[in-house]
Amino acid sequence: MPSERQYFDEMLLGSDNVRVPYAEYQKWFANEDPTRLSKKSKEAEAFFRRTGITFNVYGQAAAQERLIPFDLIPRIIANREWTKLSKGIEQRVQAINAFLHDIYHRQEILRAGVVPVELISRNEAFLPQMIGVTPPGSVYTHIVGTDIVRTGEDDFFVLEDNARTPSGVSYMLENRETMLQMFPELFSQIKVQPVSDYPKNLRRSLAACAPDNCTGKPTVAILTPGIHNSAYFEHSFLADQMGVELVEGHDLRVVDGHIAMRTTEGYKVIDVLYRRVDDDYLDPLNFKPESMLGVPGIMDVYRAGNITIANAPGTGIADDKALYSYMPEIVEFYTGEKAILKNVQTWRCSETDSLAYVLEHLAELVVKEVHGSGGYGMLVGPAASKKELTSFAAKLQKNPSNYIAQPTLSLSTVPIFAKKGLAPRHVDLRPFVLVSPKGISITPGGLTRVALKDGSLVVNSSQGGGTKDTWVLED
């Protein structure tokens, strides 16, 4: 990567100045002994190992459980910045829910010609089984993780909407716990907005979305694919923190038109299922017949209005990367306002002109699979070898509609604590959003992912990224 390029650093202004949000932190940091910090950093790692905060990497049989590296320099966001960001996120999430309701009902947006029909009708993420189905409380995306990147003082972009099953919230919570344990003095000097209410809020928010016919206190459960899933730690962590059962498909069955879990005292009805299993695997009777992860018949129970599935099946259409490029229009269509948060410029390779442009500028662009996630199957042009570019171009020409391209963004950097002192690394941000009929709530901050390799723009944990605690300052 060319290092002569100038990036916006969120902490450092030149060699001995810091940006305002970091002023207090810098005072503390300047007086810290680097060897003490190194020691703390090792302690943090031991703590993560002991508590089992690990994730599984697919395709790596030997080292099945890995740690996500944690960096002890916090990413700090000013209150003013956060207020604007959270307004923008709220607007976007509102629009996404309206959009989902619309395309599974009257499809006004298609009639108005704002989004092309083929993009929906030919999209694998569009679930015909959801047509005409209204989820309890009309909430489609109960939990959203909007990926935000920054390129300058006031330049925030939405990179992805993650309307299916965003993960990472357990790291947000554990990172803060770790920081509180390691540096309690920091939190008495600097007023940081707390994040620890998230599990309580999540439970309340899910309970508020229970089916109408649920009387009494709703029973909430988390559905996990099991201990071999890459995010299993998070599933069990959230179940534990919320005080709800963590179930697998084989714990559940349909009993008298409801979904019930097998307990030591017989079957007990579940009202709200926070599922961390993809749509395809949710119900072998309605989707992939060979799936062992889901519950046969759950879609029928759902359509009958006897269970809430969070997020609703079929929400994946809203974070489809081909649809992403229409988000500014979608936001405006449903809210009547201009989108507060910007989209990254996107070329849809399905369009002939765009494809030609992308092929010509492949070495400058980031190309992603339309349905991909986790950083798999993407090309970072500037970092790719000639050979990689050629072979990717061939793939692209073979199946252009499977790809979109974006400019290589000059992602902002935040320093990490490296052996030789502070070293700037690229970051992104995933705030976590909860939606219920009572409203939208966003936990201040979110998960900051950081590319630990110098110059790297890929922050995904599956590709060697790390995380940072994220602070939103009180006013």
Next chain:
Amino acid sequence: MLGKTAGGLYWMFRFLERSENTARLVEAGFRIALTRSKDPASEWKSVVTTAGVRSSYDAKYDGYMAANVVDFLLRDTTNPSSVISAIEKARTNARMVRTALTTEVWEAVNESWMGLKEALKKPIRETELPAVLGEIRRHSALVRGAMQGTMLRNDIYDFTQIGTVLERADNTARIIDVKYYTLLPTASFVGSALDNVQWETILRSVSAHRSFRWLNSDEMTPAAVAEFLILDSRFPRSLSFCSRILEENLNYLAKDYGIRLPCHEMIDAQRDKLRQQTIDTIFDEGLHQFITAFIRDNNAIGQQIEQDYRFIG
């Protein structure tokens, strides 16, 4: 509680108990082979038999060399009862039931797993064996301590206890079963130096050589040893003790859930049987028959519990 969670807790604690028992067998075998026996190979052979892994061991090795037996029992991942396999399975179950455990218990299990994986990474040399065995013991003590100190006494706790004592009773019974002939009053070598070695091996395999001496002022007769292992309700590895704890915990569940199930009938029957027995009536019935029947009943109770509390769908 989910049936699966109950099952996970039960198996987690069976495997933890198993890893400790296997380590104890190795410890006893090592000590006897080292200090007393003229025929170490036959000692190691009976250790392998007691661990219930004779056929898989024989398939892999010829003869009963100490190094092979120790390796097979402590660190062979193809042996499902080895310490490393048992701790791996205990930890997998713990991950599955993570939400039912306190942080302290989870961390103790996770640290056991990390510590033992490291300690058992390479073949254990004879000089290191005592230290490694000590570490295994310490880890299980930590888990047990965390249990005692932090877990609510509810159905979660009951299932952990049930798993523990079922596994433990099975282990003690198998130890008696393998060496039952040395405990018979008719044993031809009674009074010889040999019997004392055999009895001490048995007592060491259940870490009871000292408590036995304290209680029996060093009167070591086969009947006294057998009585101690089977009927002494003070000794936490005796069949009677395990059976009592099992009964207690099953009764807590019955009370909690407001329902008695077939497993309760079975434990009542077992308790009655043990209460009516003296060591003399056991010898009259036949020690071997008694032990075989106990092992069978103990397994049957375990299976009934799995069914009654819906461990699997």
